[in-house]
Each structure stands twice: as C-alpha cells, then as structure tokens.
Amino acid sequence: MKKATDPRHLSRILALQYLFSKDFGHGIEGIVDFNTKDLTVLDEIDKYDKQLFNSLTDGVREKQTQIDQTITQFAPQWPISQMKLVDLQILRMSIYEGFLEKITPPKVAIDEAIELAKEFGDESSSKFVNGVLGAIYDIHKENEQD
Numbered sequence: 001m002k003k004a005t006d007p008r009h010l011s012r013i014l015a016l017q018y019l020f021s022k023d024f025g026h027g028i029e030g031i032v033d034f035n036t037k038d039l040t041v042l043d044e045i046d047k048y049d050k051q052l053f054n055s056l057t058d059g060v061r062e063k064q065t066q067i068d069q070t071i072t073q074f075a076p077q078w079p080i081s082q083m084k085l086v087d088l089q090i091l092r093m094s095i096y097e098g099f100l101e102k103i104t105p106p107k108v109a110i111d112e113a114i115e116l117a118k119e120f121g122d123e124s125s126s127k128f129v130n131g132v133l134g135a136i137y138d139i140h141k142e143n144e145q146d
Helices: 007-024 036-043 052-064 064-072 085-100 106-120 124-143
Strands: none
Touching: 007 052, 007 085, 007 106, 052 064, 052 085, 064 085, 064 124, 085 106, 085 124, 106 124
C-alpha cells in the first residue's frame, strides 16, 4: 500500500494542481499562475519525483489533442467542454502515464487516478474516472492479446 508521502504520488498531486491551474485561468486576467515552487510550499511537499512531475506536465500538454480524442471516444456522452476540469486533468494524466507513454502499468495509473479523483474531485469523480479508464483498459487489454 502506498503512503501519503510517496514521492511518485506527491508528483501526481503536484502535476494535477499545476495542469489545473494552467487551464483554469486560461485567458483570464488577474488569475494567479502557480509554479512548482508555489505548489510545493502550499502543499508542504519536500520530496517528490521531479522526473515524473516533468514527464506528466510536459507530456500531457504536448499530447493533449491525442489524449482528448481518446477521452472523447470512451466518454462520448460527456463532451470535453462539459467535464469538470479536475476530472479531465486526472484522465489526461492517467492516459498519458499508463497508456501512451507506459511510464507505469495501466492498472497502477488507473488506481492513482481514482485516488486523485477521491481526493480532489466530488462524490462522483472517482466513479466517472474509473469508468472511462476501465473502458480504455478493456480495449488496451484486448489489443495486447491480438
């Protein structure tokens, strides 16, 4: 079982907050733009996996179009523009980490996404995230068997 102080988990928390802050205030004047140092101070995080953080933040931004196409395919009833931003960022990170770049096994990326959704989303976030990622995983698993 992972600890709350696990550097990789803390990296995912920071990445989620960083990506959320970049998209939340996009184009709005006067919105605070958080950087990594600000977030580590706010969250009281001393040690995190900088490589994972950078990979997630850079990779999600670079491959956002491809990731969003996957989300649209597996959650057609929820247009990207209508998703809760926190749920969307969690999905983006998990798809990038577990399916595109395979930084961690898909099941680990899904478990982490569910934990983040429980921590930062609302009552339905973890079920929504689990449902979308579970559908992606099922297809991924089928494709590996072919």
